[in-house]
Structures are given as C-alpha cells and as structure tokens.
Amino acid sequence: MSSARDPVWVVTIGDELLRGEIVDSNKSHLSQRMLALELESTRHVSVPDDPRAMEEVLREAAARARVVLVSGGLGPTRDDLTTEIAARTFGRKLVRDAESLEQIRAFFRRFNREMAENNAKQADFPEGAEILPNPIGTAPGFMLDVPAPSTGEPSTQLFFMPGVPRELYRMLDEQVVPRISARLGRGRVVRARLLRTFGIGESNLDRMLADLAQADADAVLGFRTQFPDNLVRILVRAADERAAETRLDELEREVRARLGDLVVATGEQKLEEAVAALLRERKRTIAVAESLTGGLVASRLTDVPGSSAYLLEGVVAYANDAKVRALGVSPESLKQHGAVSEPVARQMAEGARRNAGADIGLATTGIAGPEGGSAEKPVGTLWLALADGAGTIAHRYQLMTDRARNKELASQLALDWVRRRLLGLPISAETFPRLISAKEPAK
Amino acid sequence: MSSARDPVWVVTIGDELLRGEIVDSNKSHLSQRMLALELESTRHVSVPDDPRAMEEVLREAAARARVVLVSGGLGPTRDDLTTEIAARTFGRKLVRDAESLEQIRAFFRRFNREMAENNAKQADFPEGAEILPNPIGTAPGFMLDVPAPSTGEPSTQLFFMPGVPRELYRMLDEQVVPRISARLGRGRVVRARLLRTFGIGESNLDRMLADLAQADADAVLGFRTQFPDNLVRILVRAADERAAETRLDELEREVRARLGDLVVATGEQKLEEAVAALLRERKRTIAVAESLTGGLVASRLTDVPGSSAYLLEGVVAYANDAKVRALGVSPESLKQHGAVSEPVARQMAEGARRNAGADIGLATTGIAGPEGGSAEKPVGTLWLALADGAGTIAHRYQLMTDRARNKELASQLALDWVRRRLLGLPISAETFPRLISAKEPAK
Numbered sequence A, B: 001m002s003s004a005r006d007p008v009w010v011v012t013i014g015d016e017l018l019r020g021e022i023v024d025s026n027k028s029h030l031s032q033r034m035l036a037l038e039l040e041s042t043r044h045v046s047v048p049d050d051p052r053a054m055e056e057v058l059r060e061a062a063a064r065a066r067v068v069l070v071s072g073g074l075g076p077t078r079d080d081l082t083t084e085i086a087a088r089t090f091g092r093k094l095v096r097d098a099e100s101l102e103q104i105r106a107f108f109r110r111f112n113r114e115m116a117e118n119n120a121k122q123a124d125f126p127e128g129a130e131i132l133p134n135p136i137g138t139a140p141g142f143m144l145d146v147p148a149p150s151t152g153e154p155s156t157q158l159f160f161m162p163g164v165p166r167e168l169y170r171m172l173d174e175q176v177v178p179r180i181s182a183r184l185g186r187g188r189v190v191r192a193r194l195l196r197t198f199g200i201g202e203s204n205l206d207r208m209l210a211d212l213a214q215a216d217a218d219a220v221l222g223f224r225t226q227f228p229d230n231l232v233r234i235l236v237r238a239a240d241e242r243a244a245e246t247r248l249d250e251l252e253r254e255v256r257a258r259l260g261d262l263v264v265a266t267g268e269q270k271l272e273e274a275v276a277a278l279l280r281e282r283k284r285t286i287a288v289a290e291s292l293t294g295g296l297v298a299s300r301l302t303d304v305p306g307s308s309a310y311l312l313e314g315v316v317a318y319a320n321d322a323k324v325r326a327l328g329v330s331p332e333s334l335k336q337h338g339a340v341s342e343p344v345a346r347q348m349a350e351g352a353r354r355n356a357g358a359d360i361g362l363a364t365t366g367i368a369g370p371e372g373g374s375a376e377k378p379v380g381t382l383w384l385a386l387a388d389g390a391g392t393i394a395h396r397y398q399l400m401t402d403r404a405r406n407k408e409l410a411s412q413l414a415l416d417w418v419r420r421r422l423l424g425l426p427i428s429a430e431t432f433p434r435l436i437s438a439k440e441p442a443k
Helices: A026-036 A051-064 A082-089 A098-110 A117-123 A165-184 A202-214 A241-262 A271-281 A296-302 A320-327 A331-337 A342-356 A403-423 B026-036 B051-064 B082-089 B098-109 B117-123 B165-184 B202-209 B241-262 B271-281 B296-302 B320-327 B331-337 B342-356 B403-423
Strands: A006-013 A041-047 A065-071 A094-096 A124-126 A130-132 A141-146 A156-161 A189-197 A219-226 A229-238 A263-266 A286-290 A311-316 A360-366 A381-388 A391-398 B006-013 B041-047 B065-071 B094-096 B124-126 B130-132 B141-146 B156-161 B189-197 B219-226 B229-238 B263-266 B286-290 B311-316 B360-366 B381-388 B391-398
Touching: A006 A026, A006 A051, A026 A041, A026 A065, A026 A165, A041 A051, A041 B051, A051 A065, A051 A082, A051 A156, A051 B041, A065 A165, A082 A094, A082 A124, A082 A156, A098 A117, A117 A124, A124 A141, A130 A156, A130 A165, A141 A165, A156 A165, A189 A241, A202 A219, A202 A229, A202 A241, A219 A241, A229 A241, A241 A263, A263 A271, A271 A296, A271 A403, A286 A296, A286 A342, A296 A311, A296 A403, A296 B296, A311 A320, A311 A342, A311 B320, A320 A331, A320 A342, A320 B311, A320 B342, A331 A342, A342 A360, A342 A381, A342 A391, A342 B320, A360 A403, A381 A403, B006 B026, B006 B051, B026 B041, B026 B065, B026 B165, B026 B189, B041 B051, B051 B065, B051 B082, B051 B156, B065 B165, B082 B094, B082 B124, B082 B156, B098 B117, B117 B124, B124 B141, B130 B156, B130 B165, B141 B165, B156 B165, B189 B241, B202 B219, B202 B229, B202 B241, B219 B241, B229 B241, B241 B263, B263 B271, B271 B296, B271 B403, B286 B296, B286 B342, B296 B311, B296 B403, B311 B320, B311 B342, B320 B331, B320 B342, B331 B342, B342 B360, B342 B381, B342 B391, B360 B403, B381 B403
Parallel strands: A006 A041, A006 A065, A065 A156, A286 A311, A286 A360, B006 B041, B006 B065, B065 B156, B286 B311, B286 B360
Antiparallel strands: A041 B041, A094 A124, A130 A141, A141 A156, A189 A229, A189 A263, A219 A229, A311 B311, A360 A381, A381 A391, B094 B124, B130 B141, B141 B156, B189 B229, B189 B263, B219 B229, B360 B381, B381 B391
C-alpha cells in the first residue's frame, strides 16, 4: 500500500491561513489545474510560517507525492522562510542568482523606486533549483527535483510559487503546467465543458447519464451542486484540441438529448443571464410582482447589464393594501383565499403585466418563514403565476429550506418559468421532484 | 521536539475539495474560533472521500494534536464515510442511537416527507462517542476521546461535524467550543466582540484605533474587510466572564466614541437587520423606489424575518413610464433633467412614500454600468433620496466599482441613510470619503 506514491500534494504556507484570517482559494485553483492534466490531488495541507512545521510537511510531501505544489512564503520579509527551509530540508546550499537579482531591481525601477535591501533575498535559491520567472511580481519561484525514497522510482518535483493569487496563477500556467505536462509525456490535451441544470438532483443526474462515459476511458462526467443548480461537467482527453472539441460537442448533444429542458445554462452563465438573453432575442418585456421573493427576482434580472431593455417594472407587494392598489388584486380574493393563494397569485401576475404593458407578468406569493405558517399553508408554501398573451398559469410548491434559501429557490423557479415559457417548454410542478414537492396538482 | 503535541489540527473531508470544485471556507472559520480560545491551529489538512486517506489523516491527527476538528462526510450517501472510518481507525464498533434516529425522522415529518432508508445511517456512531445534536440538519456530529500516544499525557478530543457551513458553525459554537473551553479549564476566559463599520477604510480604522490596545497585553484589536463593510474585532482575555465583559464594554465604548456614527452594526448582524430593528422599535414604515439598485434594497429588507411589519411596498421602476405611472414622477422632470437627476430621485422617494402611505420613502437612481454613462453622468453616478415627515433630502455619489458592487454599495448607502435618519444622525455625501467621492455638494 505504501509503495504507490500520491500523484499530487498541495501545500500552502502562511500564518494568516492558520489563523483563519483569509480563505485559501489557491488550493482549489491549483487542484483544478492538476485535474486538467489528469492528476488528482490527494492531500491539501496548510502550515504556519514556522520552520519546524514547514520542514515536516516538505519532508512528508516529498516522500509521499510525485508532484508537490507549494505556495506562499517567498516574500521579502523576515516571516518569509520557504526558500531557506526548502534548502535546509533537502540539504542544499543557498545560492544568489545574479539574473534574478537584476530583474527584481528592474521591477522596482519601473515604478521609479529603489529596491529595498531585504528584497535581495528573493534572488536566493537552493543549489540546483530551476528558477521559475515571475513577470508580474518580485518573487521568482523555483523547482526542486528530489530523488524518490526508493530506487527505480521517478523523483519528486517540488514547485515553489508565490502566494499572491495572480502571480501564482500565471506562474502555474506558464511555468509549472508545461513542466509537469512534458514529464508526463502524454502528448494529449484535456478539455472540459460545464452544463447547469435546475430541477433534478445529483443522484438522478448520475442515474440518467452515468453510462455515457463508462465505455470511454477518455471521457469523464462529473456532478456537483451549486445551490440551487446541479452542474454536469464533461471532461475529455484527446490527441489534439480539435478532436477534444468534437468529442465534447458529441457528448454535450447526448447529455442535452437525455436531460432536455433541465439544462438551463452553459458554463458560468447564470439563469438570469440565460433568461435575459432570451428576452432580448425574442424582444419580449416583463413585469414582476413579488411577495415571497421580496425584490430578489427583479434584483437578479437587473444584475444583467442592459436589463432596462426588457424589465419594465417590478412591484414588491408585501402589504395587502399594496397588492390591491399597485396590482389590482381584488380585496374579496384576499379576504376569501388569503394573500398566499392561487387567485391572488394569478391577479398579481395579470396586474403587473397590465399595469406595465409588458408581454409577461410574473408573480410570487408565499410564506418564506421562519414565522407565519399554518397547518393548511406551512412555511415554504409558494404560489407562482405567469401571465402572458396565451393566458395565465399558476402552481403551488412546497419549499423546505430556510428563509434565505426559500427566497433564492423561489426566484430560481420563477426565472425558470420564464425560460420555459419563452422556449415553449412545459411548466409543471412535477418537473422538480427533488427540490420541492407539489402539494396540489398542476392546473 | 516530538513530545509536545500540536494544539489543534483542522481536517476537512470531501472529493469536491481535492478536485478544487469548491473553496473551503470552513477551515478558516474553525481556526478563527479556536484563536478566540487562545488555541492555534498548526495544520489544516484536506483529504478525499477515500477510506485509506481518511484513516491515515485521522491516525496522524490523533497522534499529533490535542484537539482535532473534522468536518464533512456525515451525509446519507454512499460517499459519506467519515463515521465508519472513524470507528474503524480507533477500533470502535458502530452503534445505532435510537434518539438520534427519531430526531432525523422528525426532521422529515416537519416537511411532510418520509425519511429515506439511507438517512438511518446518520444515527450510527462509534461506540463511546458523545453525540453532538444538529438542530438544523439531519446529520448529528460526535466527539471521540482517544488516549494519548504516551501515558500521562491528556487524551485527544476529535470532533466530527457536518460540512454544511451553517450546520457546522452552529454545532461548533453550541457543542464544540464549550467542551474545549471546559477542558482547558484555564483560569482565564477569552471573549471577542465584532463591530461593523461602513464608510471608513481599514488603514484609517487602524490609525484611529491602534493605540487603544497597545498598552494592554490582554486586549487585541483586529481589522478586516467584508465588502462593503470594514470590521473591527475586539478580543480580551480576563480572569472570568464578568471581567472580560466589563473590559469589552469599556473598549467598545471607547471605539464607538472615536468612530461615532460609522459603526453600523454589531456582531454578525447585517445592516438590513439593524435597520429592520430600528424600524420596528420606532414603529415606522417604509416604501422604496429603486432604479439603479433594481430591487436589491427591497430584497435585503425582506431577507429579515417579519419584514412585512415595516416594508409596505417596493417599486422597481426601470422604465421612465413606470417612474411616471407607479411613482408619479413628472414627465417634464424626466425630459428636462433625465432619469438620473436630483428632481427625479426626489419625486421617486416622495411618490413611493405617498402611494404606500409610509413614514419613509427611499429612492435610488443612477447608472450601474458597464454601459450607459456619459461625460456629465459617468457610469457609477448615483442619486439617493429620502422623504419623510421632515422633508426630502437628496445627494449625488460617484461609485467606482463594477455593476454588481455598484448595486451592492448603493443599497448599503441607501440602508445606511435610513439608519442615520432614524437615529437623528447627519446624512452627508462627505461621510464616505474612501468609498465614494461626491461630485456635488450636499444639499
């Protein structure tokens, strides 16, 4: 068991990490890049700027992993010990590199500043290290090649990089990834694509798609939740860029054929952006009337640049009086059915549409919680309604999270209704079996 | 050197962490809380949902640290292995806990749903574990006490908690911190208090406050940015709870005396919660008219439970037509001054107040970007207006970030105006020198 070394360890160094003063996003970035090289990170470790802790972790990592990515501790201050400790741990002398020193001086000259003397130590490297240039900062990185614990095995490559994210990311892409890639000698490219789904759980996605990648060692499907969406990642390996894109296109087509209208967007596009694009493309306008979502639907729509082209008006009608006055809801309906009811949802959507002269009227009413529920209408009850030229539809949902996420989920459902309507897709409460259970049949 | 064990290790478990799919903020949160107990975390480790990797890290952590905080892998799926591996690693049997099982069933009943059979395993615990209740999720945590590697030393406490942040944070504060604290049994307690400021930069905070803590080794002031707020943390150590609270009160009074009305809230309270509390306390109602913020002000106000008590109505008036029809803005003003102007901002605030019959009318109009700016009204131009029984005030600001943060900053300014108005504090464009520069004098 102990003979097979781990593919990659990621080590980050800095007191601020261990004190919890900053959230360390470098580790996830480094691991993502490794994954694109088909290398799994099997351990993330962070230690403080402490010589003993640093030496311990460098020794462990070199013995147990084939590639070690280290970030942090290359700065000019007394706390920045990484280079010195790396040299000591692996029995190397520190050697000053004249060319690096000149580049650091030049960096300061560009800003009309003198290099402080403590910056000179950033030109010191363990003997035998390969220097990794840093075109946008003063701290170059370096690579150490350390013999494997037992003979016959390949050595361990340790890459030391700065902790400043933009310097790290650039050095990683320009200096580190090519070196690892060359050593792997695979001559293959890896490409990924991301599809966003809404209304289907991770395990159902897995069930519907798992076989797609199973026959093909060079294609991998991955699933992950980003509330309230579930993401499908398609990753392929191929001989070249073009073959990879072709294979991605094929797989995306097949995934879409199976999931149909559950795919709401691609890549980092958000649902509101997809809806905005559809509204613009089809030259439709919208007005929203919000009770449960309290302005969140309008706010998401206005997060998209240029939203004034299609969002004519939003009304946050929390008070019954506002529902009557601003949206034309009938006081009798409010009295007879309550504010959280089908007739009121319908009248809100119709009123918003009529007042603004919009193509689409969209309404939410419900009980976000934590208070205000009853046996008949528990916390999480949501009525959605959409009115357009073809008439008005309304459904009841039962949300089951906390206030903030109930609002978020309701706004996501509401926006998805618009997407579905614009694409001519069905809207039914049964579309979302895992997220929300419908309490009444669709009408 | 190897005899002194580390105070705290933090271990997080999950494939998604090692694939870099999510940024792990749990580790920094856990370390922050330990720091308040004067316990330094000396190592953060993350491993995938892999039995061998999990067993390795649990064994290492138990041997090398006195407190081990573990999060993740307590869910109901096949991938969630933490409990099983913990039992195996420390030679315990798995035992089902009837009371926990009943609580999990009850959790589902609250939403009128059946518990799925795989959830039952969340009621299994290693023999001898102390169960840590989870009042807001289905996965209870547990604590294992493992003997120290050599005799005479105190045992290691391993706390196993869910990975879902809100469940983790609550369990940490209610179950874990008190247990660690009790065991430390130091004659001293550590207490912290957090003040949120808005409208002053970190370096100015430091300059205004740094001397406060310098004379006193048992008091520490810390600063940190959480856009758009800057936070001041006061940490004191004292002989007992009461002495600590007294010292905190003194320091808080002094900080407030120096910062005055820049302190907007305390602890985790958000500005909208502070504003909501003031509105309720003073029995005032509010109506908002939003253009630039597009519903975000209303959405933030409705994030607070019970907001129907004070938020009467919100209008998102993006189109000029909506400003005229729904808010009574004069078409002449729109034509003469444009939608982003003082007269229109004033009329929006007054119209919202009048329509809803609210005590306060609040309005935002401006250019969020990235398009739509001009030489006279560049991107980031914001007019805020507030109308109440005493009249109407309006100011112009110049925001200088991207669309999303311009919206956020504008909503923060707008809510801060309400806070200031309710407290009788001055409202002036000069209050916020670092965040936004006023282009015109206040009126």
